[in-house]
Amino acid sequence: MSKNGRVLVAMSGGIDSTVTAMLLHEAGYEVVGITMKTWDYANSGGSKKETGCCSLDSINDARQVAVDMGFHHFIIDIREEFGDYVIDNFVDEYLAGRTPNPCVLCNTHIKWNALLKRADALDCEFIATGHYAQIANENGRFFIRRSADRQKDQSYVLWGLSQDALRRSRFPLGGMTKPEVRQIAFDAGYTALSKKAESYEICFVPDNDYRGFLKRKVAGLEEQVKDGLFVNAAGEVLGRHQGYPFFTIGQRKGLGIAFGEPMFVTEIIPEENTVVLGPVTGLVRNGMQVYQLNMQKYAGFSGEMELAAKIRYKSEPALSRVRLNDNGTAAVEFQANVSGVAPGQSAVFYEGDDVVGGGIIFGKLDKGA
Numbered sequence: 001m002s003k004n005g006r007v008l009v010a011m012s013g014g015i016d017s018t019v020t021a022m023l024l025h026e027a028g029y030e031v032v033g034i035t036m037k038t039w040d041y042a043n044s045g046g047s048k049k050e051t052g053c054c055s056l057d058s059i060n061d062a063r064q065v066a067v068d069m070g071f072h073h074f075i076i077d078i079r080e081e082f083g084d085y086v087i088d089n090f091v092d093e094y095l096a097g098r099t100p101n102p103c104v105l106c107n108t109h110i111k112w113n114a115l116l117k118r119a120d121a122l123d124c125e126f127i128a129t130g131h132y133a134q135i136a137n138e139n140g141r142f143f144i145r146r147s148a149d150r151q152k153d154q155s156y157v158l159w160g161l162s163q164d165a166l167r168r169s170r171f172p173l174g175g176m177t178k179p180e181v182r183q184i185a186f187d188a189g190y191t192a193l194s195k196k197a198e199s200y201e202i203c204f205v206p207d208n209d210y211r212g213f214l215k216r217k218v219a220g221l222e223e224q225v226k227d228g229l230f231v232n233a234a235g236e237v238l239g240r241h242q243g244y245p246f247f248t249i250g251q252r253k254g255l256g257i258a259f260g261e262p263m264f265v266t267e268i269i270p271e272e273n274t275v276v277l278g279p280v281t282g283l284v285r286n287g288m289q290v291y292q293l294n295m296q297k298y299a300g301f302s303g304e305m306e307l308a309a310k311i312r313y314k315s316e317p318a319l320s321r322v323r324l325n326d327n328g329t330a331a332v333e334f335q336a337n338v339s340g341v342a343p344g345q346s347a348v349f350y351e352g353d354d355v356v357g358g359g360i361i362f363g364k365l366d367k368g369a
Contacts, residue, residue, distance in 0.1 A: 166296070211245075263279065
């Protein structure tokens, strides 16, 4: 029996999950490795060779690490549950004129559920991943805390985790920097792995062509949405486009139309197949509405709090007044206007380095909301 318990480690074959398994093994945990097959890109019709966590090479890399360290390793196929939830939501959100964040959805509803389910079956008390984030516990509440490596911090994509998921999770890399992790891998003899390039694409769209993905997934989509209108904020027609799902808030390039000044997508109106264009000032918002809330740090959070709201993975949090409404939504008023608020993206609320909670952006902040 190990001194720290039995832990199920999600292993992608990359450097982060490898070092995670290594650190837990050295710390006295009984490690069990698991690799999840989430997507078969070869069947998607994309132009790029399958890479990342779902590729055969990555699965083999993960298995080799388990062999080297002497612990059990399993491969599970969750393509069906992943596709039904994450990919269907991805398509539905774009068809609704919103910009989804599939990594958040996958973490919240697929990966952690799959890990906890298999952990129970394998008598593992804990699960662990290579995320750059920390878990804190105060006043009986578990919550995410930002990583020591600010450049790699992944707290933004973990706001949806439940109390049970957080209680049983371990993030060994949360207090480390990426260079430190690479050095550990190098010192352990994983020279090639320590230099392995990282992938930032959506796992099921590794060629980064989400428009092509939508066209392949939705039969007849191009015909259904062709001949849409570009308009300005006053409703004046500026030109035509080939379908609202192929645009995102803040987009400037690829509009297919030239103007005398830089123009950006400021709003998408799916029911009219209309895309609103405007100058960069048209992207500025004084607030937003958020739903599907998950509050981590405080039980029974109600009323108003002064928090920092982050609206994109790489954006800086903006000081805000966050008010929970009786209908389970939150009205967020920015202290200083913020640019590029996109419905469908996550809004994550911070108190210092701590994640208080988060939700999905669904609209502008109306006066009196």
